[in-house]
Amino acid sequence: MDDGRPIFLQIAELVERQIIDGSLPEGEQVPSTNEFAAFHRINPATALKGISLLVDAGVLYKRRGIGMFVADGARDRLISERRARFTTEYVRPLLREGAALGLDAAALIDLIRKESPS
Amino acid sequence: MTTIVEARGLTKRYRGVTAVDGVDFQLARNTITGLLGRNGAGKTTLMHLLTGQEFATNGSITIAGESPVENPRVLQHTCFIKESQRYPDDFKPKHVFAAAPGFFPNWDADFARELAAELRLPVDRRIKKLSRGQLSSVGIIVGLASRAPITIFDEPYLGLDAVARQAFYDRLLADYAAHPRTIILSTHLIDEVADLLEHALVIDNGRILIDSPVDALRAHAATLAGPAEAVETAVAGLEVIHRERLGGFVSATVAGITDDVTRSARAAGLEVGPVSLQQLIIRQTGGTPTEHEEVTR
């Protein structure tokens, strides 16, 4: 794993993505920090930091002595957060790059229609 | 965070050469710290001072608040695996493993056997006849199976291939997770170990250049690339560690970067790329262009 950002952020995002795509359903136990560390070959403290981020955000919750679980409603909340960021992270760069290439909004919409399945 | 190792004004001078030059740092207990730097930067001297094998010229270094020199109270908790460890000529690896439990109360003989099998170490062959990599395996096995509360690896894997090194990293992580301890890993293969480290201590010319959590290092450095003018505007007021120029194109490695900087750089059409720990350290220890000229002259 590497996109240059701190690894604990990448770990947190990875878990979020799995919650969003349903591979980690609500109520399910997530792997332990040591399992994360071993799998991604990272320092356990780093993995813990990433997981703690999600606990603080209420996406995961702790059950003492048992482990970490996906909170109820976590998926919906993550999806709405992601949607809120969609504009800045995807739409604006798309428009900017399109403008640089002489594609206006209408042309981009056409492209999107063409690429969309059905 | 409990401090386990502390250096204050630590200095080691050999005839005219200052190997360690007034160094101050602390290591937190049960963390993995990378001791990084170029050859001859002072890493090995520092580790010898830490284990009481060298005597400080000035200043102090302590383990749990005590000087390690001739101090069995703290030395009994240390295990120092040296790059070029010599063993008695008549020894086989099995003799090393037979003697080890006396030094290390937490020694795990089964674990040592397992590691020897995994690293394919012939435990019944004379150490003199072992290859460089097999010799390194002996050190790695002792270092891991010792479970010493303070374990120090100095370039532990000379001659080991990528597969064996990966086995070492995996075992180190798994065993560290199960038996937390303070680990100091000195290496020049920074990219390979970057993700294992919690903390980085970079030493150059006997001085501490970087003393920081690895996360923070990654978060605060980036490479901005694009048209010279736009790059220079974006990096104005920031610490530029390195700058490369190709015609009108500039790539600048910047420290102390913030989200705002990243955002405005992207908005200005610049490419913002990650800086690996290794690149960061090479940039920081590579010397300034003028020094570089002097070297190549």
Add this chain to the structure above:
Amino acid sequence: MIATPTAPEALALAPRPLTTRVGTTVRLLFANPWTPVFTPLLILGIILLMNLAIWGLVRANIPADGEMAEGVNGGAFFLFVYMLVVAVQSINQAFPLALGYGSTRRDFLLGFGVFAVLLSVGYAALIATAAWVEESTGGWGIGLQFFSTDAIWRSEWLEAFGFGTLLMLLFFGIGAATAAVYVRWRALGMYVFWAGLVFLGIGGAALVTVLGAWEQVGAFFVWAGVLGTAGWSLVITAFCAVAAWVILRRATPSQG
């Protein structure tokens, strides 16, 4: 998982007992028992057997009433030189290893001392006993003097044993001191050390000659007797031990 494994609260700073720490060194030095024990015994056995065979053959070819020579052979005494080499190797090679594994210089040297005493006592007992057997059996029945080459070995067992122990300790002491000089100062130390030793030897001899005191020197050995002289060697052994300690106390194996 939340429950990260609990680490020990803090470093237990109570040192392990001195005996444990010293025992660790002894265990390291005996880790490969071939070098200090089995190999020398094997060599000793082979030399003895060869001597018995050869001397038996010689005897068989001499008429029973012919002139009889005694088969005198000091074959057993390679053990002393061998142990000197063991001492040198132990200090030179095991010392840096022990330091890396968290031993102190002091604990290592004490352990080496125990190692040297154990081996000296063991080998002295072996030689004294073998010499006694040799004496009692008329040289293994064929007049071979392999162990009982000197009067001291043919005297009381206890005297022979004491003499052997002291002599072997002397060899260990010299080996340890020499190796300590090497570990601390490397090749340069060796040159200075040997040059100094030669200088002392020649200087001493010259001094005795100038003073015309050779008679007194001879008288001393006569006065002290073999065992007494061996007893005086303890002074040299002790000096070597102290020298090794003083030298290694500030030695830094890293330099090697």
